[in-house]
Amino acid sequence: MSAAPRRLAVLGSPIAHSLSPALHRAAYAELGLDWHYDRAEVASGELEQFLAETVDGTGTGTADRPWRGLSLTMPLKREVLPLLDTVSPLARSLGVANTVVIDDDGRRHGHNTDVDGIVRTVEAHHDARPESATILGGGATASSAMWAAWQLGARSFSVHLRNPMRAGELTSLASELGGDISIAPLTELGTLAPLDFVISTLPGGVADDLPLRPRSGSSILFDVAYEPWPTRVASTWSADGGIAFSGLDMLVEQAVSQVRLFTGRAQEERLDDEDRVRAAMRAAVGLPETRSTAADGVGAAAPAAEAAATTAAATTTSPVA
Secondary structure (H helix, E strand, O other), X not given: OOOOOEEEEEEEOOOOOOOHXXXXXXXXXXXXXXXXXXXXXXXXXXXXXXHHHHHOOOOOOOOOOOEEEEEEOOOXXXXXXXXXXXXXXXXXXXXXXXXXXXXXXXXXXXXXXXHHHHHHHHHHHOOOOOOEEEEEOOOHHHHHXXXXXXXXXXXXXXXXXXXXXXXXXXXXXXXXXXXXXXXXXXXXXXXXXXXXXXXXXXXXXXXXXXXXXXXOOOOEEEEOOOOOOOOHHHHHHHHOOOEEEEHHHHHHHHHHHHHHHHOOOOOOOOOOOHHHHHHHXXXXXXXXXXXXXXXXXXXXXXXXXXXXXXXXXXXOOOOOO
């Protein structure tokens, strides 16, 4: 991979809160790469024009600093698919790409690293092998959450969302995975027995007062929201004896996979001295440089991470931004 200057960015709307520039800048500094990573406000319906005018055209910096990659957050993870030259098998199955690698010929290659973010976070803290998973929400991140839960061992899925009529893509994905699925509104959560493995993909604050109860001291709640951390639902879960993970660890881990891809590696191929790069990325967003265990109940973002996220913005934080 050439060390020539390159340009990268995270796109989405809203995007001012994004911590991705801090993560990626820390990584490329550690790798000794003169790469510039920024953010750009791109709303639904605007991605094709942005790619044509800024990435493919004469946008700022493209002459002396060619584009190398894009990170995508809401609402672009599905909209990007028809604009790509190639799509990885995982991104194709999910219908969701959060990463675009731009090669030297300007071709766009789509990938999904959100699944990595969930799986590696859980595996770093817990030997979780859930038989079933409860997934809250029905957007693009919910698809990644279902695949991650399946990769961790789940073969049945209980999906709860504000509008059950929007669960069609998750139903199709469960069928592709060979898993059983049930769909219900969020209002029915109170009728459920205590739960063992929950992934909430709901925006920050939406899950705060949901009646979620852990089955045991090893039961996991993975809340992709992280601003502020701990969220109220995570605090309640841990107070009841369960283990709660934050989306900030997920953000770091999915970005590690993006850095692998942007630097010319396969998604599963580790960086040179990856532990050092990861430590720098974690420090850049206020996390302890070494991933902690979940022994204290709320197991991901430390108070410093909460401060970093709060400083970045007062808005709700996207799980991959």
